[in-house]
């Protein structure tokens with residue numbers, strides 16, 4: 427989702443010399459394959475968007491994979507970027523790097539000030555390592571490697587697998603299928619009380635392009651809207667967007683996860699970037715994209 431959004435942004439800006447590889451073409455966990463790729467292609471600017479990602483359930487079940495795959499991807503790309511003389515690299519982390527009970531909104535300086543949310547601790551540890559790799563390669567070798575921490579994302583090419591996905595795509599699919607099948611209710615996980623912030627992938631791509639052009643500091647930068655909603659509010663909004671008229675059934679056997687993770691985006695706003703897509707509008711766009719690509723998204 428993020429990689430394709432960045433490619434769309436670069437193409438819209440007129441770039442034609444974009445080097446991309448799908449995961450089936452290049453396994454980023456393979457150190458030798460990544461080293462060969464950088465040696466052959468000699469990219470100048472690197473957007474490190476690739477990651478093993480998923481929702482609350484996937485993070486909690488595939489704990490080893492979330493840690494190992496992400497550590498390998500980051501280590502291989504960051505080290506090869508240093509070795510091959512990349513001019514600038516942007517590493518993408520996640521808002522789950524912050525302590526579970528950190529004050530809200532989350533300021534960049536709260537990193538490593540407390541315990542992490544247990545359901546996604548392996549993923550968070552890997553993403554914190556990515557930040558630290560960028561900082562260390564900058565301080566030891568003088569590399570211009572920067573990091574951005576996006577909030578929860580959604581948009582074209584999202585993962586709609588109900589076990590592995592995040593809440594927003596899961597709810598689009600669930601309400602859509604319930605509408606088609608005339609179901610009287612839809613299962614939603616947890617209590618509905620947790621709050622989440624959502625950023626459209628095209629806005630993130632725009633922020634990545636902005637930071638690649640204008641930001642050269644070792645401090646990482648939060649990327650979000652600075653506004654959040656409860657999962658209950660999100661569910662009502664998705665229900666309305668899809669046009670489903672049944673009820674919600676809250677399954678409290680499923681975890682809530684972290685109570686809140688609202689980004690403080692003042693650093694990014696001060697730099698001069700702000701998101702453009704409001705949640706309601708972004709949901710509408712995303713539902714249209716889902717309808718157009720349902721056969722690809724849902725197996």
Ligand code: GDP
Nearest residue numbers: 481482591592593596614615616620681682683
């Ligand atoms: P998180 O932001 O890392 O916690 O990941 P998610 O996007 O998977 O979950 C966010 C919140 O939405 C959690 O409180 C979930 O319990 C809740 N949620 C409600 N329904 C669903 C669903 O169908 N799928 C997912 N993934 N989360 C859901």
